[in-house]
Amino acid sequence: MVLNWKIGGPLLGVVFFLAVLLVQPIGVSTQFVVADGVLWEQYAPGVISQTADGGWTSPYPYFAKYAADIANPLTYSMIFVAAMMGGAFLSSVAFGRIPLRERFSPALWSANFRIGWVGRWVLAFLGGVIVLFGARLAGGCTSGHMMSGMMQTAVSGYVFAFGAFLTAFPTARILLKKEA
Amino acid sequence: MEIALAIGLGALFGLMLERIGATDPNWVGRMLSLVNMHLMKTILVAIGTASILMFGGQMLGLVEVGHMSVKEVHVGVLLGGAILGIGWAMSGYCPGTGVCAAATGRFDALFFIVGGLVGAGAYALSHPFWENIGFLNGEKWTIGAIPGSNYPAALPDLPITGDVIGIGIGVVLILVAILLPRRLSGKGAPAGEAQPEPAE
Incomplete structure (x- = not known):
C-alpha cells in the first residue's frame, strides 16, 4: 500500500528540499546520456578523447558536453541514481510485495x-x-x-x-x- | 563527503518514489487517465512543500541561493515535454521512476531503461539539428527576480520578490492538491483501491 498523499507529499518535498539545501536540485535523465557514452566507449572507443590540456571532448557535440563525466562516470549525479535504485529496492523489500505476474x-x-x-x-x-x-x-x-x-x-x-x-x-x- | 550525500539523498529519493507509488505504473496510469488522482496530489504537495522550505530558508539566510539550478526555457522544452508525455503514458515510467522500478524487480522496467538508452543516444546524434533550427535557445528565467541570484526574471516589475512568489505558489499548489477530486473522470470510488483512500 502506498503512503497517503498527506504524508508522502510532504516527505517527498523534504527530500527535494534537502537535495537543494545540501548539494543541488535532483535530476536523472542526463545520466542516460553518460551511460550511453560509457557503453559506446566500451564497445567502440573513440566517442571521447583527451585534449592537450587534460580535459575531455568528443567529435559528437552532445557527448562533448558530457565528455568529462563519460571519462569518469562515478560523479555525484551517477552515484545518486545508483543510490536511488538501492533505496527503491530496500523500500520494496521492506514494505511492498509485488506479485510475480505484476513484475x-x-x-x-x-x-x-x-x-x-x-x-x-x-x-x-x-x-x-x-x-x-x-x-x-x-x-x-x-x-x-x-x-x-x-x-x-x-x-x-x-x-x-x-x-x-x-x-x-x-x-x-x-x-x-x-x-x- | 559529496559521495556520502549522493548515497544518502539518492537512497531517500528512491525510497520515497517507491513509497508514494510513483514506481508502480498502475498508479501513474490511473493518474494520467484521470481515474485516481492520488499520485497527482502527492506530487503537488511535494513541489509546494519543497518550494516553501527552499524559499523560506533563503529568506531566513539558511539556504544558499547559489545552490539553485534553473534551466533554460526554449521551444525544445515544450516539444520535448510533449514527446515525453506520450512515452510516459505508454510505459507508465519516467526516467527516475523507471530505474527505481527496475530495482524493485519489475522486468518491464528493464526494457524501459534499454529503450531509454536508445532514445537518449538518438537524441545525442540529432542534437546539432535541434541546435541549428534554434529550438534550444532560451533564457534561464525564474518567474520573479530572486534576491541573491543572477537568473533573469520573466516578470521583473512585480511589487514582490521572487522568493515570496515561490512561497505563494507553494501554498497554492498545496491548496490545489487538497481541493483536487480523487476521481476526475467516471463515477464511483477512485480506481484501483479496495478502501476509499490509502491508510494514513
Missing part, C-alpha cells in the same frame, strides 16, 4: 492490452525511447524539470509540465480505457 506486466496494462508480457515489454521499450528522447530535447525530465524546476519557480519547469501533461492525459485516456 512481468502491470495489472492496468494486462487489462487494457491483449499483448502478453512480450507486448508489454515492447511497449515499455518504445516508451523508454520516446521518454528519454523527449527528456533530452527538453533538457530534463520529470525530476529535473517538473519537480526541481517548478519548486524553484523556473519558467522552464512550468512549460515542461504543461507539455508533458498536454500529451500524457490524452494518450492515457486512449490507451488505458479499462480500469484494473
Whole structure:
C-alpha cells in the first residue's frame, strides 16, 4: 500500500528540499546520456578523447558536453541514481510485495492490452525511447524539470509540465480505457 | 563527503518514489487517465512543500541561493515535454521512476531503461539539428527576480520578490492538491483501491 498523499507529499518535498539545501536540485535523465557514452566507449572507443590540456571532448557535440563525466562516470549525479535504485529496492523489500505476474506486466496494462508480457515489454521499450528522447530535447525530465524546476519557480519547469501533461492525459485516456 | 550525500539523498529519493507509488505504473496510469488522482496530489504537495522550505530558508539566510539550478526555457522544452508525455503514458515510467522500478524487480522496467538508452543516444546524434533550427535557445528565467541570484526574471516589475512568489505558489499548489477530486473522470470510488483512500 502506498503512503497517503498527506504524508508522502510532504516527505517527498523534504527530500527535494534537502537535495537543494545540501548539494543541488535532483535530476536523472542526463545520466542516460553518460551511460550511453560509457557503453559506446566500451564497445567502440573513440566517442571521447583527451585534449592537450587534460580535459575531455568528443567529435559528437552532445557527448562533448558530457565528455568529462563519460571519462569518469562515478560523479555525484551517477552515484545518486545508483543510490536511488538501492533505496527503491530496500523500500520494496521492506514494505511492498509485488506479485510475480505484476513484475512481468502491470495489472492496468494486462487489462487494457491483449499483448502478453512480450507486448508489454515492447511497449515499455518504445516508451523508454520516446521518454528519454523527449527528456533530452527538453533538457530534463520529470525530476529535473517538473519537480526541481517548478519548486524553484523556473519558467522552464512550468512549460515542461504543461507539455508533458498536454500529451500524457490524452494518450492515457486512449490507451488505458479499462480500469484494473 | 559529496559521495556520502549522493548515497544518502539518492537512497531517500528512491525510497520515497517507491513509497508514494510513483514506481508502480498502475498508479501513474490511473493518474494520467484521470481515474485516481492520488499520485497527482502527492506530487503537488511535494513541489509546494519543497518550494516553501527552499524559499523560506533563503529568506531566513539558511539556504544558499547559489545552490539553485534553473534551466533554460526554449521551444525544445515544450516539444520535448510533449514527446515525453506520450512515452510516459505508454510505459507508465519516467526516467527516475523507471530505474527505481527496475530495482524493485519489475522486468518491464528493464526494457524501459534499454529503450531509454536508445532514445537518449538518438537524441545525442540529432542534437546539432535541434541546435541549428534554434529550438534550444532560451533564457534561464525564474518567474520573479530572486534576491541573491543572477537568473533573469520573466516578470521583473512585480511589487514582490521572487522568493515570496515561490512561497505563494507553494501554498497554492498545496491548496490545489487538497481541493483536487480523487476521481476526475467516471463515477464511483477512485480506481484501483479496495478502501476509499490509502491508510494514513
